[in-house]
Amino acid sequence: MIFKKKEFKRTVLIQKEVLDSILSFCQMKHPNEGILILKGKSKNGEITISGLVIPPFSETGPTFAGFPHSFLPFDMSYVGIVHSHPSGSAEPSVTDLHNFFGLVSMIVQSPYDENSIFAWDRDGNQIPHSII
Ligand SMILES: [Zn+2]
Numbered sequence: 001m002i003f004k005k006k007e008f009k010r011t012v013l014i015q016k017e018v019l020d021s022i023l024s025f026c027q028m029k030h031p032n033e034g035i036l037i038l039k040g041k042s043k044n045g046e047i048t049i050s051g052l053v054i055p056p057f058s059e060t061g062p063t064f065a066g067f068p069h070s071f072l073p074f075d076m077s078y079v080g081i082v083h084s085h086p087s088g089s090a091e092p093s094v095t096d097l098h099n100f101f102g103l104v105s106m107i108v109q110s111p112y113d114e115n116s117i118f119a120w121d122r123d124g125n126q127i128p129h130s131i132i
Contacts, residue, residue, distance in 0.1 A: 010046070011047070011129065011130070012049065012119040012127050012128070013046060013049065013129070013130055014129055014132065015050050015132055016131050016132065019114065022052065022082055022106075022108060023117070024112075025052075026112050030084070031086045031087075032062055033061065033084050034060060034083060034108075035055060035058050035065035035066065035081060035082070035083040035084075036052045036053065036055070036082050036083070037053040037055050037081055038079050038080045038081060038102070038104065038106065039051035039053055039077045041077065042079055047103055047104050047127075049079065049080075051077075052082075062086060062087070064095070065083045066099060080103050080104035080106065081102065082106035082107070083105075083107060083108070084107070084108040084110075085108070086109075090107040090108065090109040090116065090118040091124075092124050097123075097124050103121075106118065106120070117129070
């Protein structure tokens with residue numbers, strides 16, 4: 001999947017109910033990592049997340065979460081992925097950046113509340129996000 005590099009600054013808008021679903025999913029997966037595909041749209045650098053998809057054939061453990069990208073249908077509404085870090089920080093690991101998918105990678109850390117989620121771009125820079 002190819003995304004053009006844009007010059008404008010990105011922001012992430014996430015719907016409250018989508019955020020709640022992410023947080024409860026990650027809580028459920030604890031102490032393993034949880035991983036979900038973020039659905040939404042991107043316009044002028046503004047990424048709006050409005051839905052979630054459970055990736056096919058996903059594998060998770062305490063320190064990893066992944067799925068084979070080759071099984072994904074080509075779908076432009078897939079804007080990125082979210083996964084949890086049950087321990088440690090919400091910063092993307094080298095592996096996370098290597099497996100970057102889409103436009104944004106969101107990481108949730110324990111204890112999975114509204115302040116536990118962070119958005120990152122493919123270079124590992126934080127993207128500001130707000131809840132809508
Ligand atoms: Zn990770």
